[in-house]
Amino acid sequence: MTPDPLSTKFAALADPTRRAILARLALGETSVSELAKPFAMSLPAVSKHLKVLEHAGLIGRSREAQWRPCRIEPEALKEVDGWLEQYRRLWEERFDRLDAYLNTLQAKEKKPRAAPKRPKPPR
């Protein structure tokens, strides 16, 4: 069974090297050898990661220039964001509840209190 496109994207993102490659490409397109530099990794190993990212639609590679620069494809990440959207209200509601609770605590703090009882002076 071929995985669905969203599963392929999540699987591609489940690797810190591939996420680091995306972070580098977010700064601008670059060549495979430039991409490989910060990693203690062979060119074939980097190429393998790039293939996974390309297959998931997360990056694209130009076929025009001979050095075939890689670029990030933000639309693919937007799809992941669209999936997350349906869950956003869950954590936002949670924060709203926490906020309401903190406001209740603060309101209690501000309530004018009866003057503290002073010990009676010794007679």
Next chain:
Amino acid sequence: MTPDPLSTKFAALADPTRRAILARLALGETSVSELAKPFAMSLPAVSKHLKVLEHAGLIGRSREAQWRPCRIEPEALKEVDGWLEQYRRLWEERFDRLDAYLNTLQAKEKKPRAAPKRPKPPR
């Protein structure tokens, strides 16, 4: 090498059944047998998926009730959202550029044009 927490989350999300389980749990906590109903799947198969989700911190299971209800943990998805945040500007910039382009086209449309040339009436 143990995968980092974010990689574990992405790997857990790279499966349509696990995402369907999360979608069900977003409606409220429920038991494993209830969760299994809409899937053509054995209870052990569902349990295996739940273990992956639990290990990734995406769901929690109550130890109080005997039926051990499962609940979604939105904070874990918020972490995924936090990672996406750094890329959001990339697709937003793209839309801004498209928007600017469409505005240019519309402005050209609205420009008062010279009256269309009418064919001269036959003399």
